[in-house]
Amino acid sequence: MGRTSLKQTRQKEIVQAFYEVSKKIGLENASLAKVADHMDINPSLVVHYFKTRDALFSGLISFILEKYNDIYQANGATYSTPKELRALIENLFSRKWNKLFDDSVFYSCYAMTYRDKKIRKAFKALHDSLRALLVDALRKAKQNQIVDISNEKVTAEVIFALVEGAYYYLGMVDSKEEYNTKLKLLKTQALSMLKIERNGQG
Amino acid sequence: MGRTSLKQTRQKEIVQAFYEVSKKIGLENASLAKVADHMDINPSLVVHYFKTRDALFSGLISFILEKYNDIYQANGATYSTPKELRALIENLFSRKWNKLFDDSVFYSCYAMTYRDKKIRKAFKALHDSLRALLVDALRKAKQNQIVDISNEKVTAEVIFALVEGAYYYLGMVDSKEEYNTKLKLLKTQALSMLKIERNGQG
DNA sequence: ATTTTGATTGAACAATCATTCAATATATTC
DNA sequence: GAATATATTGAATGATTGTTCAATCAAAAT
Numbered sequence: 223m224g225r226t227s228l229k230q231t232r233q234k235e236i237v238q239a240f241y242e243v244s245k246k247i248g249l250e251n252a253s254l255a256k257v258a259d260h261m262d263i264n265p266s267l268v269v270h271y272f273k274t275r276d277a278l279f280s281g282l283i284s285f286i287l288e289k290y291n292d293i294y295q296a297n298g299a300t301y302s303t304p305k306e307l308r309a310l311i312e313n314l315f316s317r318k319w320n321k322l323f324d325d326s327v328f329y330s331c332y333a334m335t336y337r338d339k340k341i342r343k344a345f346k347a348l349h350d351s352l353r354a355l356l357v358d359a360l361r362k363a364k365q366n367q368i369v370d371i372s373n374e375k376v377t378a379e380v381i382f383a384l385v386e387g388a389y390y391y392l393g394m395v396d397s398k399e400e401y402n403t404k405l406k407l408l409k410t411q412a413l414s415m416l417k418i419e420r421n422g423q424g
Numbered sequence: 425m426g427r428t429s430l431k432q433t434r435q436k437e438i439v440q441a442f443y444e445v446s447k448k449i450g451l452e453n454a455s456l457a458k459v460a461d462h463m464d465i466n467p468s469l470v471v472h473y474f475k476t477r478d479a480l481f482s483g484l485i486s487f488i489l490e491k492y493n494d495i496y497q498a499n500g501a502t503y504s505t506p507k508e509l510r511a512l513i514e515n516l517f518s519r520k521w522n523k524l525f526d527d528s529v530f531y532s533c534y535a536m537t538y539r540d541k542k543i544r545k546a547f548k549a550l551h552d553s554l555r556a557l558l559v560d561a562l563r564k565a566k567q568n569q570i571v572d573i574s575n576e577k578v579t580a581e582v583i584f585a586l587v588e589g590a591y592y593y594l595g596m597v598d599s600k601e602e603y604n605t606k607l608k609l610l611k612t613q614a615l616s617m618l619k620i621e622r623n624g625q626g
Numbered sequence: 627a628t629t630t631t632g633a634t635t636g637a638a639c640a641a642t643c644a645t646t647c648a649a650t651a652t653a654t655t656c
Numbered sequence: 657g658a659a660t661a662t663a664t665t666g667a668a669t670g671a672t673t674g675t676t677c678a679a680t681c682a683a684a685a686t
Contacts, residue, residue: 225662226661229662250452255643264666266665269646270663333528333529336527382593390592396548408581425631426632426683429632430632458672468637472633475675628686632683633683636679637677640676646668
């Protein structure tokens with residue numbers, strides 16, 4: 223009995239606000255008080271839902287991981303045509319991912335990885351999940367004989383290094399032209415590794 | 425006349441202390457006061473050398489850039505043998521780089537790149553310098569006919585994506601075995617791109 | 627020795643911080 | 657509508673924040 227709990231809802235709202243404040247002024251400047259201010263609520267209400275400041279940080283980490291998890295719901299592709307596989311690679315390199323979460327906040331959280339083992343494990347698990355997705359796709363494509371690779375896991379690892387390296391470097395590139403040129407360059411390299419069979423498609 | 429200025433010396437010491445504090449508790453928790461405490465000096469002395477907190481942050485950024493700049497003093501290699509080129513690639517992937525600067529602090533600073541254009545430009549320039557170093561090496565190696573590549577710039581870009589992607593991902597890997605396996609895997613990929621001529625050396 | 631310049635300290639500032647506690651308000655259940 | 661559980665507020669806490677200012681100290685130049 224008693225009032226129905228708003229815990230889940232409010233916690234999400236608060237984390238979302240924490241993210242927005244961090245996005246604007248940087249994680250290193252974001253405070254509990256500013257989050258409350260941003261939401262027009264009392265600071266003590268934030269504390270009510272997150273016992274400590276650290277708990278709020280943990281909430282933000284989970285928030286990122288959830289967002290990224292949404293990416294890789296299985297899309298039901300069978301990878302029986304080069305087109306499907308190319309679309310996946312395109313997706314991995316696409317700017318859509320960048321739009322998913324602010325890069326400044328993301329890398330600030332990523333940086334916490336080096337000091338907090340729990341955060342590190344959670345981040346690692348996320349990245350491994352994404353890799354598993356690609357491995358699965360490559361395996362299917364291989365069975366359908368549309369790629370010529372000897373080891374899906376190795377290929378996936380290299381492709382993700384290219385993807386993550388691309389994000390890292392291209393984040394610093396202001397020139398659209400340079401951005402597109404170098405993105406294409408790395409994407410081409412990734413695709414060339416797959417030795418996709420030429421059979422008219424895609 | 426008057427007393428000789430210690431500005432340069434003290435500023436460096438303070439930035440070094442700022443780095444050490446950040447390394448221990450994270451950039452997002454490091455404060456001007458804690459830096460002073462760490463050095464056993466008065467907080468106002470820190471202010472005396474860095475007018476504002478932001479100036480201290482700028483100092484830290486310069487500190488990183490200088491550190492990394494030290495890497496690529498020309499080592500006088502002529503790249504007339506595969507061995508020399510292999511050594512360079514080994515170096516790029518080596519753990520030495522990681523030891524140069526704390527990763528947590530580094531990525532926290534890197535994150536600032538997304539909100540501060542000046543910082544972004546400085547970081548970009550550093551990364552481009554490193555790329556130029558590799559391009560130069562590849563050009564020499566090509567002239568000496570020890571590699572078979574069509575475009576040094578493209579090759580360098582891909583190799584650095586692999587290097588930077590490797591750093592990013594491997595930072596989350598706790599298992600030494602997994603670390604070494606995946607590092608080797610990516611290094612091999614980079615080397616294979618060079619199609620180093622087999623002529624007994626290295 | 628006086629002057630000058632900068633080093634360093636120490637006290638004080640208001641602002642903001644995370645956190646606490648009690649008080650009040652609002653639903654829900656019986 | 658009484659009981660209960662949670663939401664939300666508001667005031668207050670002591671600690672820490674970045675910054676300012678005047679005072680003192682130490683070295684270099686005249």
